[in-house]
Amino acid sequence: MATLGDLAKLVRSKNAGPFWLTIDIMFDDADAYRRARDAEIVNRAAIARLYNRSPNEIIVVNHDMAQAIKVSFPRPQSSGSKLDSDAYGGQQYAPLLSLEVPG
Amino acid sequence: MASFPLVSATGMLGSGFRAESLDKAISLGARMIGCDAGSTDPGPGPLATGTCMFSAAAVKRDTEIMMTRAVKAGIPLIIGSAGTSGSDQGLAWMVGIVDEIAREQDLHFKLAVIHSELPQEVVRHHLRDGRARPLPPSAPLTDADIDAATHIVGMMGVEPIQEALRAGAQIVVAGRSSDTSIFSAMPLLEGYKPAVVWHMAKILECGAAAVTVRTAPDSMMAVLHEDNFEVFPLRDDYRCTPQSVASHTLYENADPFELKEPSGTLRTNNARYEAVSDRAVRVSGSEFVHDPEYTIKLEGVRRVGYSTILMGGVRDPYILSEIDSWLAQLDENVKTRIRNTVGNQPYEIVTRVYGRDGVMGALEPLRGKVGGHEAFILWDVISDSQELSRSIATSLSHMAVHNPIPRWNGLISGVAFPYSPPEIDRGAVYEFHLNHVLVPDNPTSLFHTEYAEI
Numbered sequence: 001m002a003t004l005g006d007l008a009k010l011v012r013s014k015n016a017g018p019f020w021l022t023i024d025i026m027f028d029d030a031d032a033y034r035r036a037r038d039a040e041i042v043n044r045a046a047i048a049r050l051y052n053r054s055p056n057e058i059i060v061v062n063h064d065m066a067q068a069i070k071v072s073f074p075r076p077q078s079s080g081s082k083l084d085s086d087a088y089g090g091q092q093y094a095p096l097l098s099l100e101v102p103g
Numbered sequence: 104m105a106s107f108p109l110v111s112a113t114g115m116l117g118s119g120f121r122a123e124s125l126d127k128a129i130s131l132g133a134r135m136i137g138c139d140a141g142s143t144d145p146g147p148g149p150l151a152t153g154t155c156m157f158s159a160a161a162v163k164r165d166t167e168i169m170m171t172r173a174v175k176a177g178i179p180l181i182i183g184s185a186g187t188s189g190s191d192q193g194l195a196w197m198v199g200i201v202d203e204i205a206r207e208q209d210l211h212f213k214l215a216v217i218h219s220e221l222p223q224e225v226v227r228h229h230l231r232d233g234r235a236r237p238l239p240p241s242a243p244l245t246d247a248d249i250d251a252a253t254h255i256v257g258m259m260g261v262e263p264i265q266e267a268l269r270a271g272a273q274i275v276v277a278g279r280s281s282d283t284s285i286f287s288a289m290p291l292l293e294g295y296k297p298a299v300v301w302h303m304a305k306i307l308e309c310g311a312a313a314v315t316v317r318t319a320p321d322s323m324m325a326v327l328h329e330d331n332f333e334v335f336p337l338r339d340d341y342r343c344t345p346q347s348v349a350s351h352t353l354y355e356n357a358d359p360f361e362l363k364e365p366s367g368t369l370r371t372n373n374a375r376y377e378a379v380s381d382r383a384v385r386v387s388g389s390e391f392v393h394d395p396e397y398t399i400k401l402e403g404v405r406r407v408g409y410s411t412i413l414m415g416g417v418r419d420p421y422i423l424s425e426i427d428s429w430l431a432q433l434d435e436n437v438k439t440r441i442r443n444t445v446g447n448q449p450y451e452i453v454t455r456v457y458g459r460d461g462v463m464g465a466l467e468p469l470r471g472k473v474g475g476h477e478a479f480i481l482w483d484v485i486s487d488s489q490e491l492s493r494s495i496a497t498s499l500s501h502m503a504v505h506n507p508i509p510r511w512n513g514l515i516s517g518v519a520f521p522y523s524p525p526e527i528d529r530g531a532v533y534e535f536h537l538n539h540v541l542v543p544d545n546p547t548s549l550f551h552t553e554y555a556e557i
Binding site for chain 2: 015081
């Protein structure tokens with residue numbers, strides 16, 4: 001079965017301000033985007049499990065025009081604070097890459 | 104029909120762009136040059152220390168190209184979030200560069216410098232009047248938060264920049280500004296519709312970031328019309344497509360359909376993106392909803408302590424296989440030793456194990472084991488003084504090297520230190536702690552502007 005890492009043209013994470021983290025899963029191919037979107041594998045419960053967060057603080061948005069799925073949630077600690085290891089938030093997307101996309 | 108062409112020199116002042124790109128924008132009739140110079144991405148350091156994330160040489164190179172073009176063409180140049188943080192120190196540093204270029208190039212213009220650093224008493228006064236609100240996920244603002252802040256800046260909207268333009272300033276160097284206000288101020292002043300203007304500004308603020316493949320930072324141009332705008336890159340080998348432009352609303356935002364500004368919210372749910380050529384895109388259909396309350400976002404930092412770090416590697420498979428208990432034992436032994444040497448002074452040791460969960464920490468789903476044949480350990484000792492942190496770190500390094508493991512009988516050396524001495528003082532360390540907005544008396548009341556004829 002194909003994974004999100006196989007299907008996406010770009011998966012990236014970044015700060016959305018010092019207190020939030022946001023992840024973009026972007027597709028070149030409209031079919032691949034619809035397949036990932038409609039399978040609903042990127043949902044609040046799945047993200048909460050994967051990242052050890054509470055589901056009610058997670059935002060998942062499908063952006064059809066951009067052919068992208070976007071996930072955002074508050075950082076466990078603010079950017080660059082003493083317990084943080086990723087000031088830009090740039091290396092927090094990897095666990096999503098192995099999610100399997102049915103179809 | 105009226106139109107307003109404008110150019111964003113680059114997404115981050117000091118990251119570079121081609122001079123030819125800006126020249127092309129001028130030849131296409133650009134009526135202003137804008138450039139964002141700030142970010143909170145590098146963490147609390149720039150606001151805490153007043154230093155820019157780029158070198159003076161890098162910022163001067165970009166600024167000189169913008170200034171010479173703007174003055175020659177007789178159009179405004181607007182630089183926002185000067186010196187990365189927009190603090191008074193960052194702003195003064197940026198103004199120093201502008202002055203130096205003006206002298207060297209014999210440029211003459213009216214300069215506006217807009218301050219955004221806020222004294223504690225101003226913030227305290229708003230809190231007392233019930234005009235401070237927390238943003239998610241933070242708790243309400245307290246007096247203790249304000250007292251602890253070493254620097255606070257307010258993120259300005261378009262109004263202080265518009266005031267400077269109305270006063271005849273040709274070059275505006277602003278402290279902390281919303282990225283979009285840099286590009287929205289002048290077209291809003293000329294009466295263009297807020298929905299069109301703010302969406303255009305969101306695309307332009309990152310320079311050429313909204314092209315399909317950006318090999319290096321560069322300029323980006325937009326032409327505003329009554330109900331839409333076109334956006335296109337200035338390098339011949341760059342292209343914008345409807346998807347690349349639509350995708351840019353995702354960048355650095357928690358929600359791509361709701362972009363908050365001091366005066367309201369841009370909603371892009373119904374935006375349309377159409378190709379008008381193989382490299383230009385027309386955007387229309389967004390809405391701008393004015394908020395009942397005008398708000399200014401705060402950014403603030405406080406000092407957490409002084410840090411001394413230790414870096415070391417482990418290759419022994421027996422240590423790696425039980426790294427958690429090995430580190431717990433070290434932690435116990437260090438606690439006892441430190442109590443015996445420095446007493447009960449507070450300190451903290453943050454241990455990152457690369458190869459286990461060093462990059463993701465609490466977000467790592469595979470935490471709990473080392474996956475490869477070696478691991479890198481970064482110890483961060485934080486206390487109220489550099490001397491104490493260093494003193495603790497010297498005990499820690501010695502105890503870490505000789506921390507025993509059950510498999511071996513006898514004294515071991517279990518950590519490889521790449522540096523001698525292994526302890527590295529990092530100075531004061533800070534954290535962002537304000538995630539709040541103030542309701543100001545009016546949109547310009549928290550900011551003050553100085554003018555100079557250069």
